[in-house]
Amino acid sequence: MKKIFSAALAWAFALLLGLSAASAAEKPKYVFLFIGDGMSIPQRMMSEEFNKLMTGKGLVINSFPYQVMTTTRSANSFITDSAASGTAIACGEKTNNGVIGMDVTQSKNLVSTAEVARDAGKKVGIITSVTINHATPAAFYGHNPSRGNGYALGLDLIKSNFDFFGGGGVDEHGDGDVDIYDLAAQAGYTVVHEPEELLALQPGCGKVLAVRKDGALPYAIDDPDGFRDADYLRKAIELLDGDAGFFIMTEGGKIDWMCHANDAGTTLREVIDLDKAVEVACEFAEKHPDETLIVVTGDHETGGLTLGFxxxxxxxxxxxxxxxxxxxxxxxxxxxxxxxxxxxxxxxxxxxxxxxxxxxxxxxxxxxxxxxxxxxxxxxxxxxxxxxxxxxxxxxxxxxxxxAGLGWTSGAHTALPVNTSAVGVGAETFKGMIDNTDISKKLKELVK
Ligand SMILES: [Zn+2]
Structure with missing residues (x-):
């Protein structure tokens, strides 16, 4: 772990100093996007401080050379929900709270970075620690006026034809006439629910839906040795790597859940868990330094976490x-x-x-x-x-x-901006103060 971290850091600084051979005009072949649901600056800095006190090292995500403040409001509220912010990050347009991958009139489907990458011939992977048709991951493949329509979003998942889905199960997978898992298998997906089954798959195996049968992953604090985001990502990289390149979105979805519950100890372990997945991307980037972009953001702040009391x-x-x-x-x-x-x-x-x-x-x-x-x-x-x-x-x-010297002001989301971090090919386009829609606007150009 220590070795990986320092290597990742060295790579980040090398790029910052312009030591990479890649020019600014080049496009990355491999794009990683990480989203911490409910992860704003307080969540990151609490976890950074905890990690420093416990291990002497901060977070990998905080070591990236480009760190930009990012506004999160939705079309109809200063305080966004995860559907509207997921849509903004995925598709580059504002929509109303509750809406997935559609415009404010709910009459037009928006196009996500993942769909652009797919249409450009890249492999696409979607990973999350919560259910795979939850608002944030769904915003990358789904189009629905309501985030609550889990079954319909499950159908959209299959229709997307993306190459890899990993993490928490399909919520409401059995609510329609036919089970989503059966439909996915009929559509050509290899459907597996156990980590051992996923690990046994080999490159060239085709489209993969590797999610738990039901529900989200356990909390990292309760499952320190479990199969986590980092493990799904490592396998996704192995399966998707090839001449086409890839776009992989990985979400730490349960940071938000424990911020709603105002539980700092569980929250910070979720942030660290996501950071470990980012380390996996950094490891890959060390081998492909001139071809890789890593972007990390949050979709909003949750809980009104205060680093003082x-x-x-x-x-x-x-x-x-x-x-x-x-x-x-x-x-x-x-x-x-x-x-x-x-x-x-x-x-x-x-x-x-x-x-x-x-x-x-x-x-x-x-x-x-x-x-x-x-x-x-x-x-x-x-x-x-x-x-x-x-x-x-x-x-x-x-x-x-x-x-611990921490306070919370809300059981809901807040309008506090988040931080977007970037390293690698194209990272220099993340500068100044941006809006969450800008992330998709930049990435769509880079994955084409
Ligand atoms: Zn939330």
């Missing part, structure tokens, strides 16, 4: 996030098992978040009397049979994040 003033304690050992979702499940006994709940909080109810008052992870009271109150309000034990989870995570 009223209670901790000028101090920040990001390293305390290391004590969190599971996602909110998993923790609520753990609490459910011990919910009848408050002592068991307290023990679980200490075990999984490092928050202590007793001990030395100087211990920063010791809960104050008012924090203990807050947690007990949430427990008392968890209802009959503690059905709403997730109230305790939310209270614990809020206190935990505040102890």
């Amino acid at each position: 009223a209670g901790t003033g000028y101090n920040s304690y990001i390293e305390r996030l290391q004590y969190q050992k599971c996602s909110q979702d998993v923790f609520s499940g753990i609490l459910r098992d011990v919910a009848d006994d408050y002592e068991g709940v307290k023990a679980a909080i200490t075990e999984w978040f490092g928050l202590k109810f007793d001990g030395d008052d100087d211990d920063p992870m010791k809960l104050t009397d008012s924090e203990k009271e807050e947690i007990k109150k949430a427990y008392d309000r968890s209802g009959e049979n503690h059905k709403e034990i997730s109230r305790v989870t939310h209270t614990v995570v809020k206190i935990f994040d505040n102890k």
